[in-house]
Amino acid sequence: MSSRVPRAAYLGAVVALAVASGAPRAFAGPTSTDRATHANLPAVGSGVYHGARKAGVTAASVQIGTDPAGDATRSLDGVNASCGDLRSSSIDFSAGAITAHASMATNCDPATDGGWVHGATQLVWLIDTNNDQFIDDALRYYTDGRVTAEVVKISTGERLCSAATSFAPDAGYAASFDPSCIGAPRSFRYATEMRYDSDLAHSPSSDVVTLDLAPDDNLYAGPITRRGYFMFGQDGHSYHFGADAKDHGGLTTRPNLPVVGAALSPSGSGYWEVATDGGIFAFGDASFFGSTGAIHLNRPIVGMASTPSGKGYWLVASDGGIFAYGDAVFYGSTGAIHLNRPIVGMASTPSGKGYWLVASDGGIFAYGDAVFYGSTGAMHLNQPIVGMASTPSGKGYWFVASDGGIFAYGDAAFYGSTGAIHLNKPIVGMASSPSGKGYWFVASDGGVFNYGDAAFDGTPGAIMLFSQPIVAIGAL
Numbered sequence: 001m002s003s004r005v006p007r008a009a010y011l012g013a014v015v016a017l018a019v020a021s022g023a024p025r026a027f028a029g030p031t032s033t034d035r036a037t038h039a040n041l042p043a044v045g046s047g048v049y050h051g052a053r054k055a056g057v058t059a060a061s062v063q064i065g066t067d068p069a070g071d072a073t074r075s076l077d078g079v080n081a082s083c084g085d086l087r088s089s090s091i092d093f094s095a096g097a098i099t100a101h102a103s104m105a106t107n108c109d110p111a112t113d114g115g116w117v118h119g120a121t122q123l124v125w126l127i128d129t130n131n132d133q134f135i136d137d138a139l140r141y142y143t144d145g146r147v148t149a150e151v152v153k154i155s156t157g158e159r160l161c162s163a164a165t166s167f168a169p170d171a172g173y174a175a176s177f178d179p180s181c182i183g184a185p186r187s188f189r190y191a192t193e194m195r196y197d198s199d200l201a202h203s204p205s206s207d208v209v210t211l212d213l214a215p216d217d218n219l220y221a222g223p224i225t226r227r228g229y230f231m232f233g234q235d236g237h238s239y240h241f242g243a244d245a246k247d248h249g250g251l252t253t254r255p256n257l258p259v260v261g262a263a264l265s266p267s268g269s270g271y272w273e274v275a276t277d278g279g280i281f282a283f284g285d286a287s288f289f290g291s292t293g294a295i296h297l298n299r300p301i302v303g304m305a306s307t308p309s310g311k312g313y314w315l316v317a318s319d320g321g322i323f324a325y326g327d328a329v330f331y332g333s334t335g336a337i338h339l340n341r342p343i344v345g346m347a348s349t350p351s352g353k354g355y356w357l358v359a360s361d362g363g364i365f366a367y368g369d370a371v372f373y374g375s376t377g378a379m380h381l382n383q384p385i386v387g388m389a390s391t392p393s394g395k396g397y398w399f400v401a402s403d404g405g406i407f408a409y410g411d412a413a414f415y416g417s418t419g420a421i422h423l424n425k426p427i428v429g430m431a432s433s434p435s436g437k438g439y440w441f442v443a444s445d446g447g448v449f450n451y452g453d454a455a456f457d458g459t460p461g462a463i464m465l466f467s468q469p470i471v472a473i474g475a476l
C-alpha cells in the first residue's frame with residue numbers, strides 16, 4: 001500500500017458518497033518560471049535594501065477563506081444541510097501551535113446536536129506537511145462520547161497526538177495542537193472537508209452524510225507559514241523580527257571567541273550559536289548535545305546545521321571537518337582532502353540523512369542522501385561564497401556571495417540578487433523562506449535583502465548593533 005495519498009484518492013476511498021468533481025489535482029500555488037542555474041543577475045522587483053527604511057513586501061499565509069453556501073449536499077437526494085455547509089476555514093500557525101478553524105452556515109453544537117452526537121459527523125483538516133500535493137496527516141474533529149480532536153497519520157491511521165477543541169455558535173469549530181506532532185514543518189498546505197450526518201430523521205444509525213469540501217475543485221490552500229527571522233551577532237547577541245519569531249535570549253557578555261554561525265530549532269522556539277572554537281550556546285528549547293570547545297581544532301568552526309528533530313546538530317570547520325552531536329550522524333567530510341578554498345557553510349537535507357558543504361569558491365561537497373546539483377567550483381567568482389540554503393524538497397540549493405550574487409541549482413529558483421548593486425557591507429549569510437519561493441540575505445551591518453515570498457520584518461538598526469557585526473540569519 002502506498003504511503004503517498006493524493007487528495008482525490010483519499011476522498012474516493014474513504015468518502016464513498018462524495019460527489020467529488022473528479023478533476024485532476026491541480027497545484028494551488030504559483031508556478032515558477034524564472035529559474036536560473038547561474039543567476040548572478042541584477043535585482044528584479046522586490047529586492048530592496050532594508051538597511052534603514054522599510055518597504056512593502058509582505059508574504060501572507062494563503063488561507064481557504066470562504067466557501068460557497070448551499071454546496072453541502074447528499075448524493076442520494078440533493079438535500080442540503082446547513083449544519084454541514086462549510087462557509088469558512090483557516091489555520092493559524094505560530095511557533096508554538098497549529099490552530100485550525102472552520103465555520104458552517106449553521107454552527108451546530110457538537111456536544112448536543114443529533115447529527116454530531118449520534119451520527120457519522122466529522123470535520124477534517126487534511127494536511128500536506130511537505131507540499132508534495134499528497135496528504136500526510138489529518139486533524140479530525142468529531143464526537144465519540146465527548147467532543148474530540150486528534151491528528152492521525154493518513155498512511156497508517158496511527159494517532160499522532162490529541163488536539164484541544166473549542167466551539168462557539170458564532171465562531172464555529174477550532175482545534176489546536178503542537179506542531180511537533182506533524183514533524184514541525186516550516187510550511188504546509190491543507191484542505192478542509194465536512195461530513196455531516198443529515199439522515200437522522202430516517203435512521204439515526206445511518207451514515208448518510210452531506211459532504212462539503214474547501215477549497216472546492218480538489219485544491220489545497222497554502223502554504224501556511226510562520227512569520228519572522230532571527231539574526232545573530234559576532235558577540236552572541238540575537239535579534240528577532242516578525243510576529244512569530246520570539247526572543248529566546250542571547251549572550252549578554254562577550255564570548256572569548258567570536259560567534260560565527262547559528263541554527264534555529266525546528267520548532268522555531270529556540271536556537272544555537274556556535275563560536276570559532278566550536279563552543280555551543282543554546283537558547284529557548286534548543287538543547288546542548290556537545291561541542292568541540294574543549295578539544296584542539298586544526299581549523300576554526302565556520303557553520304552549523306540542526307537535524308530535523310532538533311535533537312542534534314553538526315558543526316563544520318573551515319577544512320570541512322564535521323562534528324556530529326545528538327542524533328546527527330556523520331556521513332563524511334573533507335577533513336582528509338586538500339581543499340583549494342575553505343568551507344564556509346553547510347545545509348542539511350530534509351531527512352537529516354545527509355548534508356552539503358560549500359567552499360568559498362562555490363565548490364560543493366554532498367554526503368549521505370544529499371545530491372550534487374551543480375557548483376561554481378569551475379567558474380571565476382568576483383567575490384567569495386559566504387553561505388548556502390537548501391530548498392524544502394532538498395532537491396536544490398542556493399549559494400550567496402559576499403556581493404549578494406546568488407547561484408541557484410536543482411529546484412531552487414532565482415528570485416533576485418544584489419549582484420549589480422554596490423553594498424556598503426558584505427553579505428554574510430542567507431536563509432530560504434518556508435515555502436522555498438524566496439530568500440533573505442543579511443549583510444554584516446544587519447541590512448536585509450528579501451526576495452520572492454520572503455517578507456521584510458525589520459533590521460537591528462545601527463543603535464542595537466553596538467558595532468558588532470551580524471554573522472548569521474535564520475528564518476522560521
Ligand SMILES: [Ca+2]
Nearest residue numbers: 067068085086
Ligand atoms: Ca459550503
Ligand SMILES: [Ca+2]
Nearest residue numbers: 067213214216
Ligand atoms: Ca465547498
